[in-house]
Amino acid sequence: MSKSTGGQMLTQLQIRVLLGLSVFVFSLTGCSSTSDIEYGSDAANDPPDSYEQSDEQAQDEADAYLDQQRSEDFAAAGWRCTWDPTMNDNWHDDYVCSNGTSYDRPNLLPGDSFVERWEIDAAAADYEVSLNR
Numbered sequence: 853m854s855k856s857t858g859g860q861m862l863t864q865l866q867i868r869v870l871l872g873l874s875v876f877v878f879s880l881t882g883c884s885s886t887s888d889i890e891y892g893s894d895a896a897n898d899p900p901d902s903y904e905q906s907d908e909q910a911q912d913e914a915d916a917y918l919d920q921q922r923s924e925d926f927a928a929a930g931w932r933c934t935w936d937p938t939m940n941d942n943w944h945d946d947y948v949c950s951n952g953t954s955y956d957r958p959n960l961l962p963g964d965s966f967v968e969r970w971e972i973d974a975a976a977a978d979y980e981v982s983l984n985r
Contacts, residue, residue, distance in 0.1 A: 931983035933958075933976045943967075947976040949983060956983070 933949040938957075949956045960975040961967055967975075 931980055933980040933983075935973075935976075943972065946972065947979075949976075949980060951983075 931949050931951045933947050935946060936948040936957075937943075937946045944959045944962055945957050947958060947960060949958060958976075958979050960972055960979065964971075
């Protein structure tokens with residue numbers, strides 16, 4: 853009796869899995885992306901007729917947006933120093949500081965022949981504070 857019950861349970865589980873997969877597959881068949889425009893045709897890349905903008909206008913808008921974003925980002929933050937290794941075997945200049953328009957690559961801890969990473973990080977943080985005073 854227990855064998856037939858186990859066999860029925862397995863069959864019922866298989867049926868449930870098949871039904872679940874069938875529902876999933878049928879739900880995906882309604883999602884198609886067809887278009888009257890052929891791939892690669894010029895019409896696929898054309899903007900709508902109601903909107904016309906010259907390349908110069910688009911570039912001017914993009915430049916204005918980027919300039920505004922840069923000035924807003926850095927106006928609030930001031931100078932920021934970030935780790936930017938130069939790969940020149942001189943760890944003294946592995947930080948670069950910027951306020952968005954100007955850049956400075958300080959020579960940190962010039963008198964030390966060896967420092968650990970936390971020391972150069974602290975020196976860069978101190979330098980950043982001095983720039984923002």
